[in-house]
Amino acid sequence: MRVTDLFCGAGLFSAGFSAADFEIVQAVELDREAVKSYSRNVSPNVVQGSVTAHKPVETDVLIAGPPCQGFSTLGRMDPTDARNNLSLEVLRWAKDSDAKVVVIENVPPFLRSPQWALLTRRLRRLGYGIETWELNAYDFGTPQLRRRAFTVASKVGVIGRPAETGPGKTAGQAISDLAGLDAGDDALHVWPEPRGVAAERIALVPPCGDKRDIIRLAPDLCPPSWIKMGCQATDVWGRMDPNAPANTLRCTFQNPSKGRYLHPTLNRTLSLREGARLQGIPDSWQMSGRGYPVARQIGNGVPVPLAAAVARQVAAALH
Missing domain, CATH: 3.90.120.10 (DNA Methylase, subunit A, domain 2)
Structure with missing residues (x-):
């Protein structure tokens, strides 16, 4: 099973999918040092640059963690933040990569943003069904309270939310x-x-x-x-x-x-x-x-145990 990771950072989200036996075929990240970390720890199939400047390859699953600063309650929640619209790039990548499943990770307020409403409306037009999960990393074995929102767009039927695996360490x-x-x-x-x-x-x-x-x-x-x-x-x-x-x-x-x-x-x-x-x-x-x-x-990444739980759920739907 092939996966492409947009806004991949140092590769924490990808690491969860690798643990679920996905092959990383493409990853894109703007930060040069994060790209080096990704290549060192996860996969060499990563390029440095903006997602707006690269072309997709064919993939089964597209995952993305677009910038959250404009949506996060820990930030300014600035609706005019230019980074907010980068999430819409997922549409081009979903269409051109022929992805069967798209998973977008962000902070929970993203689900209440105009960008999310527009993104999901257009994903539905491309034939995807939409589910949303709000998950706490602590419930999936991470020693941290961290709530994240996952938008799951699927062409392979409904993908149910992952079952909690139990609390993490202190x-x-x-x-x-x-x-x-x-x-x-x-x-x-x-x-x-x-x-x-x-x-x-x-x-x-x-x-x-x-x-x-x-x-x-x-x-x-x-x-x-x-x-x-x-x-x-x-x-x-x-x-x-x-x-x-x-x-x-x-x-x-x-x-x-x-x-x-x-x-x-x-x-x-x-x-x-x-x-x-x-x-x-x-x-x-x-x-x-x-x-x-x-x-x-x-600090920017999806906790690896949570990423792996999401990946296993997607893998089960593809089999």
Whole structure:
């Protein structure tokens, strides 16, 4: 069974399909470092560039994860974001590749966007039936709470949503064995060393604590905006609860001001490898690039266990 992946990133979605015995025949990604990572870990059948500039090859399944920034509640939800319309490129690829099944992954608000309405209307005209799934990666073995929406367009009949495989590990179970390793013991087990005020703030955060503890213990280390906001945005500068799944992993998970991304016990943010573990990425994977470009490759992807569950469901429909 052949699969083509658009907006493929570092290949997490593709990895799930590879695990379900699909052959990657084509993948397209704009980010140069992500393409290198994809080629290293998933398949050499990947090209760097815009999906608007490449031609499809024949495939059985077309998968796509178009940019979500304009739809995500973690972003600006900007309806004028030029990237929003890139999802419509799926139409040309579906038609020209003769795909039997099309799977589009995005954040849940995408299903309520005008782009989704237009996209699905035109897919129906091409002969596809449409189903939608909203799935939480934690229910499919990922140690992270991450809700994703899948639009499944099929010419082979209705494809039912995958059955939940059971909850994933807790965040602590997923990363605790990495705590004793030094930075650099693994090329991805690295993190930005906190300095100055940032280091002082982190040292004050107790287990499962957050910004509110810093305000309480050392108001002199807090900007006026924190005091003004009070109990809003309480996950920022927060430690992960080792006994619960991680919150949704963003591309900025190595910045403590962006969420609950402090290590459960150590005075630092998560390492890149720890972030990869929370996305279900095998330890054998090595990424191209350094720092934020790698964090973006990790945080932008579909958790591999969730991708594999979707892929198995599509494979069953094709057999």
